[in-house]
Each structure stands twice: as C-alpha cells, then as structure tokens.
Amino acid sequence: MQDILDKIAEKMALRTERGKVADYIPQLACVDPDQFGMAVVLPDGRQFSAGCADKTFSIQSISKVFTLTMALGKIGDTVWSRVGREPSGDPFNSIVQLEHEAGKPRNPFINAGAIAIVDAIMMSHRPKETLAEVLQFVRFVADDESIFFDEKVAQSELLHRDRNASLAHFMASFGRIKHPVEHVLGVYFHQCAIAMSCTQLASAGQFLVSDGMNLSTGIRVVSPQRARRINSLMLMCGHYDGSGEFAYRVGLPGKSGVGGGILAIAPGNASIAVWSPGLDDIGNSKLGTEALEMLVQHTGWSIFGH
Numbered sequence: 270m271q272d273i274l275d276k277i278a279e280k281m282a283l284r285t286e287r288g289k290v291a292d293y294i295p296q297l298a299c300v301d302p303d304q305f306g307m308a309v310v311l312p313d314g315r316q317f318s319a320g321c322a323d324k325t326f327s328i329q330s331i332s333k334v335f336t337l338t339m340a341l342g343k344i345g346d347t348v349w350s351r352v353g354r355e356p357s358g359d360p361f362n363s364i365v366q367l368e369h370e371a372g373k374p375r376n377p378f379i380n381a382g383a384i385a386i387v388d389a390i391m392m393s394h395r396p397k398e399t400l401a402e403v404l405q406f407v408r409f410v411a412d413d414e415s416i417f418f419d420e421k422v423a424q425s426e427l428l429h430r431d432r433n434a435s436l437a438h439f440m441a442s443f444g445r446i447k448h449p450v451e452h453v454l455g456v457y458f459h460q461c462a463i464a465m466s467c468t469q470l471a472s473a474g475q476f477l478v479s480d481g482m483n484l485s486t487g488i489r490v491v492s493p494q495r496a497r498r499i500n501s502l503m504l505m506c507g508h509y510d511g512s513g514e515f516a517y518r519v520g521l522p523g524k525s526g527v528g529g530g531i532l533a534i535a536p537g538n539a540s541i542a543v544w545s546p547g548l549d550d551i552g553n554s555k556l557g558t559e560a561l562e563m564l565v566q567h568t569g570w571s572i573f574g575h
C-alpha cells in the first residue's frame with residue numbers, strides 16, 4: 270500500500286494541470302494549489318499516507334456527511350421529510366429545483382440540503398451549542414481531540430454569504446427553516462470551516478467502511494443499515510452534478526468539498542482521504558479524483574469490481 274501511495278504522489282507532483290482553487294470564498298483562494306496529500310486507513314486501523322497528508326485544510330462540504338449522520342441519530346427517518354435522497358444533477362449551490370419542489374432540497378449534500386440539515390439538528394439550541402456538538406461529533410468519529418474550526422474561513426464565508434443566504438431565506442419562505450436564518454447560516458459556515466488533515470479525515474470515515482463500527486476504537490457509530498444508506502447517498506450525490514462521472518471513474522461512495530478534499534469509502538476495505546486544492550469546473554478536486562482513480566486501478570477497490 271505504501272508503494273502505491275508513493276507512486277501516486279510522485280505522479281501528482283509532476284502534473285501541471287491542477288485545476289483552479291475556489292475563489293468565491295476569498296480565504297480559500299490563498300491556498301497554494303501545488304499541494305497534494307493522501308491517506309488510507311484499513312479496517313484494522315493501519316494507516317498509510319503520502320504527500321502532505323498531515324497538513325490541515327478546509328473540509329468544506331465533506332462535513333455534510335457528519336452532520337447528516339448526526340441528524341439521522343437525532344431524528345431518524347424524519348430527516349427525509351426535510352430533504353430528499355435523489356441526485357440533483359445541478360451545481361452544489363443551485364436554487365432552481367427549490368422553487369419547483371416547494372423548498373425541499375433534493376439531497377443532504379447540496380448546499381440547500383445541508384442548510385436544512387443544520388436547521389434539523391439545532392433543535393431550539395443556540396448556534397454555539399450546536400457548533401460544540403458538531404465539533405464534538407467529528408472529534409469522536411476521528412478519535413482526535415485536536416480538530417478545530419478555522420475561524421478565518423468561517424468569517425470569509427459569512428462575509429460572502431449572498432448565495433447561501435438566498436438558499437436559506439428561500440427555504441424559509443416555504444416554512445422549511447425553523448430557526449433564525451442567520452443562526453442556521455452561522456452554524457453551516459462553521460461546519461464547512463472545520464480544518465482536518467487527510468489522516469484525520471480518513472480516520473473519521475472508518476465507521477463507514479466497517480458496517481457502522483469504528484474497528485480501531487471498537488465503538489459503533491451507526492447501525493450497519495445506516496452506514497450502507499449513507500454510503501449510497503455519497504455515491505449518488507456526494508459530487509453534485511459530477512457524481513455520475515465520479516462513479517464512472519472511481520466507483521466508490523465519496524464526498525468532495527471546495528477546499529479540494531475528498532473522502533472516499535471502499536466498504537470493507539479502506540477509508541481514503543485525498544486533498545489537492547485545485548478544482549475542476551464542477552468544484553471537485555481535480556487531482557484528488559485522478560489519484561483515487563489510480564488507487565482503485567491498483568487495488569480493485571471499486572464497488573463495481575476491477
């Protein structure tokens with residue numbers, strides 16, 4: 270495994286076409302696009318990594334996997350009255366479907382869906398309390414107390430919130446947001462601003478590899494059925510309107526973020542995190558996808574076989 274990762278990192282270091290860093294969140298535009306990191310955690314807890322796998326980056330929308338898991342824990346299947354579970358085929362920050370579908374987002378991984386999920390987990394609590402809970406949950410699944418919110422990124426998103434604020438207010442106009450919109454957005458921007466390294470992120474994904482159980486810590490996070498369902502949502506919706514392309518090229522449940530990270534789950538085999546800040550046109554990590562494509566070719570880990 271170490272050899273495979275070293276080879277991938279070597280190849281990635283030579284790439285000149287690295288995509289474009291997200292600049293609609295100015296703080297993300299400051300990140301050096303020449304970086305690449307990758308980490309793999311096996312079910313027995315063994316870790317392998319290459320490149321700058323220990324450097325923290327903004328996990329952005331990858332956080333939506335963790336807040337969805339929290340929401341399912343808190344309100345169970347009621348989640349599905351707040352968001353759907355179909356791919357949207359539209360960009361992550363699109364508003365068009367909301368008008369046709371009475372303010373109900375297609376799935377929990379597009380921005381509108383993740384904002385609705387935040388509203389669902391707030392349960393009349395103050396934003397600070399919900400934020401503490403989100404951070405505690407991520408630290409728990411990663412088994413790492415050092416994970417933190419990058420305040421600069423959160424403030425940058427807050428300052429440039431027009432699009433997400435529009436989504437939230439539009440949903441509120443259908444009676445679908447129960448807490449003050451500014452509170453919900455504050456929590457949403459912070460969850461997106463969680464900073465993690467590839468190693469930490471791959472550890473956090475372990476429960477999705479082994480039927481809901483983190484075999485390293487021996488702690489069950491969710492039931493096998495729930496782990497399977499979260500994985501299916503990641504496969505169908507985790508890369509927005511690029512989910513079909515990601516399934517075709519990589520064939521693993523995956524969740525991307527505009528910080529350039531991707532968490533991919535090879536059920537029964539490994540939790541994989543990759544980071545390279547340059548994005549493709551859709552907003553998914555360009556080299557991150559390429560690296561995962563190479564990894565599955567070497568390992569045969571795609572859920573669809575070799």
Ligand SMILES: NC(=O)CC[C@H](N)C(=O)O
Binds near residue numbers: 330433
């Ligand atoms: N795709 C993403 O990672 C988007 C998350 C980002 N925080 C946003 O709201 O626009």
